[in-house]
Amino acid sequence: MTGAQKSAPAILPSRGSADRLTTLFWRHPNVLLITLLVLPLGWLGIIYLGSLAALLIQSFYSIDHFSGMIVREFTLRTYLELFLPANMDIILRTVAMAAIVTLSSVVVAFPIAYFAARYARGKWKALFYLGVMLPLWSSYLVKVYAWKLILAREGIVTWASDMIGASAVLNAVLALPVIGGTSLSTSYIGTWMVFLYVWLPYMILPMQAALERVPNSMLEASADLGAGSWRTFRSVIFPLALPGIIAGSIFTFSLTLGDYIIPQIIGSSRLFIGQAVYSHQGTAGNIPLAAAFAVVPIVIMVIYLTIARRKGAFDAL
Amino acid sequence: MRSDRAPLMLKIAAAAGLLFLHVPILLIFLYAFTTDERTYQFPPPGLTGQWFEVAWNRADIWPPLYLSLKVASISTLLALTLGTLCAAAMARSKFFGRDQISLLVVLPIALPGIITGMSLRSAFSVFDIPFSTWTIVLGHATFCIVIVFNNSVARFRRLSGSIVEASMDLGANGFQTFRYVVLPNLGSALLAGGMLAFALSFDEVIVTTFTAGQQSTLPIWMLNELVRPRQRPVTNVVAIVVFAATFVPILLAYYLTRGGSETAGGGK
Numbered sequence: 190m191t192g193a194q195k196s197a198p199a200i201l202p203s204r205g206s207a208d209r210l211t212t213l214f215w216r217h218p219n220v221l222l223i224t225l226l227v228l229p230l231g232w233l234g235i236i237y238l239g240s241l242a243a244l245l246i247q248s249f250y251s252i253d254h255f256s257g258m259i260v261r262e263f264t265l266r267t268y269l270e271l272f273l274p275a276n277m278d279i280i281l282r283t284v285a286m287a288a289i290v291t292l293s294s295v296v297v298a299f300p301i302a303y304f305a306a307r308y309a310r311g312k313w314k315a316l317f318y319l320g321v322m323l324p325l326w327s328s329y330l331v332k333v334y335a336w337k338l339i340l341a342r343e344g345i346v347t348w349a350s351d352m353i354g355a356s357a358v359l360n361a362v363l364a365l366p367v368i369g370g371t372s373l374s375t376s377y378i379g380t381w382m383v384f385l386y387v388w389l390p391y392m393i394l395p396m397q398a399a400l401e402r403v404p405n406s407m408l409e410a411s412a413d414l415g416a417g418s419w420r421t422f423r424s425v426i427f428p429l430a431l432p433g434i435i436a437g438s439i440f441t442f443s444l445t446l447g448d449y450i451i452p453q454i455i456g457s458s459r460l461f462i463g464q465a466v467y468s469h470q471g472t473a474g475n476i477p478l479a480a481a482f483a484v485v486p487i488v489i490m491v492i493y494l495t496i497a498r499r500k501g502a503f504d505a506l
Numbered sequence: 507m508r509s510d511r512a513p514l515m516l517k518i519a520a521a522a523g524l525l526f527l528h529v530p531i532l533l534i535f536l537y538a539f540t541t542d543e544r545t546y547q548f549p550p551p552g553l554t555g556q557w558f559e560v561a562w563n564r565a566d567i568w569p570p571l572y573l574s575l576k577v578a579s580i581s582t583l584l585a586l587t588l589g590t591l592c593a594a595a596m597a598r599s600k601f602f603g604r605d606q607i608s609l610l611v612v613l614p615i616a617l618p619g620i621i622t623g624m625s626l627r628s629a630f631s632v633f634d635i636p637f638s639t640w641t642i643v644l645g646h647a648t649f650c651i652v653i654v655f656n657n658s659v660a661r662f663r664r665l666s667g668s669i670v671e672a673s674m675d676l677g678a679n680g681f682q683t684f685r686y687v688v689l690p691n692l693g694s695a696l697l698a699g700g701m702l703a704f705a706l707s708f709d710e711v712i713v714t715t716f717t718a719g720q721q722s723t724l725p726i727w728m729l730n731e732l733v734r735p736r737q738r739p740v741t742n743v744v745a746i747v748v749f750a751a752t753f754v755p756i757l758l759a760y761y762l763t764r765g766g767s768e769t770a771g772g773g774k
Contacts, residue, residue, distance in 0.1 A: 204679070211680035218599065225595035226607070229588040229651065233610050237648050240625035247628040259631070297526070300519030308512040317524070319760065324527040326702075326756040328709040330728050331745045335530035337732065338537055341546035345533065348548045389527065418513075447618020450711060454732050463620045467715065470624065476631050483624040487617070 248480035257474055267477045271485065276465070280485055283462040286377075287445035290384040291392075291438045297385065298392040298437065303426075305393075306400035321397075325390035333454055336383045340455060342372035370457055380456035384445050391440035399433025400426070435497045442493060446486040462486060534749065538742035546738070557739040564740060567727065571747075574724040577639060578707040581646035585703045586696060588647070589654025596655075597662030614649040622649060623716030630717070637719025645713040650703035657699030657763065658692055665691050698762040701755035709752050724748060 214221035250259055251266045270276060305317035324332070339345050350359040363369045363376065370376030403426060411421040449463025460468075462485055469479035512520075538557055540550035561567060592611060596604065614622050626645050635641065665688065673683040711725035718726060728748065731741040 207681045208679045214680055219601075222595050222599060222601060225591045229592035230607065230610075232584075232588055233614075233648065233651070236644055237614055237622075237625075238610070240622075240629040243629035243632045244621070244625040246632065297523055300516055301523040304512055304516055304520035308516075319757075320524045320527065322760065323753065323756060324531070326705060326752060327531060328725075328745070328748045328752045330709070330711055330725050330732075331534060331749045332530065334728070334732060334741070334745055335534050338533050338546045338548075339530060343545050343547045345548040386526065386530065389523075443616070443618055447620040448712070449620060450729065463618075466620055466624055470627055470716070476628060479624060480628050483621050487621060490617070 244480050244483060247476050248484050250477040250480075252475045252477055259476060267481045270478055271481055276482075279460050279462060279465050279482075282459065283446055284489065286381065286384065286461065287442045289381060290388065290445045291441045293381070293385055294389050294392040294441050295396075295434055295438070298389055298396055299430075302393050302396035302400055302430075302433075306397045306403075321390045321393050325394075329387065330450070332387055333383060333451055336379070336386065337374060337454055340372065340374035340379045340382070342374070344374075346373055374455050375457055377457060380452050383451050383455050384448070387451065388441040388444050391444065392434075392437035395433045395436035395440075396430060397433075399430045399436075403429045432500065435500050439490075439494065439497055443486065443490050446489060531749070534742055534745050538739055538746055540739055543737050543739055557737075557743050560737065561740045561743040564737075567724075567740075567744060570722045570724045570727040573639065573642075573721060574708055577642050577646055577723060578704050580639075580643050581650050581707045582700050582704045584643070584647040585650035585654045586700050589651045589699065589703075590658050590692070590696065592651065593655050593659040593662050597659050598667070611652050611655050615652050619649075619710075619712035620716075623713040626713070627716040637717065637721065639721070641717045641719070642714055642721070642723065645717045646707040646710060649710075649713065650707055653703045653706060654696070654699035657695045657702070657759075661692055661695035694762040698759035701759050705752040705755040709748060 214224075247259075248267060249263050249265070250261055251264045252258070253260050271280070301317070301321070305314065305321075309317045341347075347356070347359065350356045362378065363372065368377040370379075373379040373382075407425055407429075408421060411425045416424065447463055449461060449467045452461045453464055462482055466479045466482045469475040469482065536550065537546070539553045539555060540547075541552035541554050542550060592607075596608065622645060626641070629635070630637070630641060669687055669691075670683055673687045674680075678686065709725060711723075711729055714723055714726060715729070722730070724744065725748065728741060728744060731738075731744075735741065
């Protein structure tokens with residue numbers, strides 16, 4: 190064993206550039222940090238932030254309505270166009286829909302989140318987790334398409350209401366002003382249901398995370414002090430779950446504000462912000478107005494996030 | 507208040523909620539077999555398996571499928587590289603601007619897709635960049651980075667610092683340590699992140715409509731069929747394919763990262 194006798198020196202000689210780089214990184218950790226970050230930050234900084242900047246710049250341009258060309262000069266005219274009654278309608282309609290979708294998703298999500306956080310154990314816990322995660326991840330378009338099938342005039346809802354003799358109820362609902370329509374798939378009710386369905390998992394997950402942190406002892410204490418289940422819910426569970434609910438509402442609110450596929454496929458023909466953005470940038474070629482419309486959800490979300498932050502929603506994320 | 511058993515009402519509400527999340531998808535499968543190609547009549551007047559063959563022979567489906575696969579593969583590779591680099595830097599060290607960087611990574615997926623899409627569209631217009639496969643990839647890779655980042659940063663944090671030190675003590679340089687010690691430990695997290703990123707990219711439609719121009723990915727093809735349908739059950743067949751292409755990766759990713767502190771998918 191001659192090799193063993195030649196014992197290795199305590200400090201190995203450098204074996205090439207890889208070793209030299211290792212030494213450099215070891216002595217100057219910041220060099221390593223910068224080397225690691227330069228590509229991802231370059232990508233996100235240039236492509237993403239650069240694009241956001243381009244969006245802002247475009248929103249301060251305007252379009253020449255005669256030639257259809259973009260006038261590359263600073264102006265506030267495009268933003269003023271947002272205040273035209275027709276455009277204000279679009280903005281208010283979208284915000285109202287986002288608010289209703291958010292509130293209703295809180296109601297539907299709560300039992301699922303509460304059951305999963307408090308009662309589900311072992312196999313059931315995994316089942317609930319996958320049960321929420323799979324719809325969250327499955328194809329967005331497939332989910333929207335599924336609702337087109339369900340809500341269509343000749344679809345399963347009409348069939349089911351005929352079976353149980355409730356078609357009069359369905360017709361009465363469809364006859365309602367504003368929210369009704371010729372069928373569920375061409376009414377606001379339909380749009381609302383699909384939004385609720387598609388964004389529901391985004392509400393369940395943070396809510397469940399918040400509820401899992403509510404200690405059992407607190408519920409027992411509440412019961413010991415004589416509170417019934419409703420009182421316990423109102424005074425203990427709900428306030429403790431609130432940061433999670435707000436965290437979830439950030440998703441449901443923001444996603445509804447920006448969506449344009451759902452109201453295009455299912456709903457009345459009246460526009461939402463997303464559709465306005467899409468149609469202005471498309472055939473109309475009015476990129477400045479489309480950009481200004483896209484800034485609206487950003488502004489609303491910044492206001493929303495500021496309020497949410499004060500309520501401590503970010504601790505629950 | 508009994509704490510060990512759930513009240514009946516709660517059980518019913520939770521079960522109803524879960525059913526609400528799952529039943530609609532099943533209908534997609536049923537309608538792929540209907541004999542009625544003009545309406546969404548329920549119950550279907552008859553059942554047939556012919557639409558799978560019809561879909562296979564439709565020439566307009568294949569190019570979008572290839573484009574989607576191509577875009578998703580390139581975007582996933584880019585996101586894997588960029589996301590892992592970023593995670594490696596962010597996992598342990600604390601430095602100035604760290605919070606801002608994590609915000610920047612999350613932003614493309616936290617803001618509605620329409621903003622990401624419209625931003626890219628504005629940039630292409632400002633710089634007169636023509637639409638191509640690469641304009642689609644730019645958008646997809648950007649929002650896929652966060653998926654890979656979330657998966658690998660959690661694994662980096664769990665990775666004990668002492669095994670890296672042991673490797674260095676035994677004479678390995680930084681690259682050898684990465685190749686033989688860090689990478690095998692990251693493996694399943696990267697696989698999970700990569701599959702999720704692939705699923706997300708394969709299925710993405712909102713950003714894509716702004717960055718594709720006249721090109722058609724499979725989701726854009728589907729969207730066009732939803733607006734102007736012809737042979738509706740064929741759309742269902744394609745929907746099943748798209749559904750499987752996103753369903754299988756998420757299930758695999760779940761099993762790959764199960765038991766750890768990170769469970770895949772939480773970051774979408």
